[in-house]
Amino acid sequence: MARETRHQATTVEKRETSINGQTITYTVKRSLRARYVRLEVRRQTGLTVVVPRSYKIGQLPGLLESKERWISSNLARCGNFQSPYAEKELGSGDTVPYIGRDLKLVKRENHSEVDSVALEGNTLAVSPILFRNGTLELALEHWYRAEAARLIGERAHKLSAQMSVSYKSITIRGQKTRWGSCSHKKNLSFNWKLLMAPEPVIDYVVIHELAHLEEMNHSKRFWELVAQHCHRWRECKEWLKQHEANLTAKLCP
Numbered sequence: 001m002a003r004e005t006r007h008q009a010t011t012v013e014k015r016e017t018s019i020n021g022q023t024i025t026y027t028v029k030r031s032l033r034a035r036y037v038r039l040e041v042r043r044q045t046g047l048t049v050v051v052p053r054s055y056k057i058g059q060l061p062g063l064l065e066s067k068e069r070w071i072s073s074n075l076a077r078c079g080n081f082q083s084p085y086a087e088k089e090l091g092s093g094d095t096v097p098y099i100g101r102d103l104k105l106v107k108r109e110n111h112s113e114v115d116s117v118a119l120e121g122n123t124l125a126v127s128p129i130l131f132r133n134g135t136l137e138l139a140l141e142h143w144y145r146a147e148a149a150r151l152i153g154e155r156a157h158k159l160s161a162q163m164s165v166s167y168k169s170i171t172i173r174g175q176k177t178r179w180g181s182c183s184h185k186k187n188l189s190f191n192w193k194l195l196m197a198p199e200p201v202i203d204y205v206v207i208h209e210l211a212h213l214e215e216m217n218h219s220k221r222f223w224e225l226v227a228q229h230c231h232r233w234r235e236c237k238e239w240l241k242q243h244e245a246n247l248t249a250k251l252c253p
């Protein structure tokens with residue numbers, strides 16, 4: 001098992017940015033361990049941007065601008081900021097997260113099906129009828145659930161073979177507080193909102209549940225088994241912790 005190095009040498013600096021016309025102070029942490037940029041919003045500390053050692057600070061304004069909506073809605077959730085999006089329903093032109101990227105919602109008539117959601121590159125083409133009276137969230141959830149069943153099914157099939165474990169069934173659920181579960185009867189369940197996470201994070205959750213087929217606990221042996229198949233499990237676990245509130249609130253009425 002590859003052990004992670006423990007040195008946490010981190011430099012910290014305060015900077016200012018404008019988010020939706022409001023100036024906010026945020027913290028930049030340069031971390032030797034970080035492999036990619038991570039945004040965190042906490043009640044006590046506000047916005048923190050953790051960047052890898054080699055990251056060019058000049059890229060930060062562009063990055064923050066592209067994440068403006070995420071930042072303002074999370075600061076609003078923590079009581080730090082008045083979000084113009086907090087109460088807003090999803091509409092055409094908005095984006096939704098999908099396997100580590102953002103998909104833009106576009107209104108598009110589909111002649112074969114009146115109420116369809118279709119993935120086309122980085123856009124999600126949605127029938128105009130679904131934009132009426134609050135059906136969009138439901139239609140999107142339906143689409144995410146189907147995608148989750150397909151993708152998580154494929155990953156579990158492949159990873160279970162690698163791990164030499166077998167399961168009985170996979171169910172896609174919409175649990176409020178869980179990403180996945182594994183029963184004593186070897187039935188697995190996964191949250192459809194996992195599809196909003198990057199691929200390595202999805203794999204981590206699948207590996208985590210598959211590892212429970214061997215170890216029905218969170219013992220040292222369990223984590224060793226997870227680490228054998230997912231070297232970045234700590235990072236993925238942390239990612240879920242950081243994004244949990246945001247992801248589990250997404251598309252929920």
Ligand SMILES: [Zn+2]
Pocket residue numbers: 208212217218
């Ligand atoms: Zn577990």
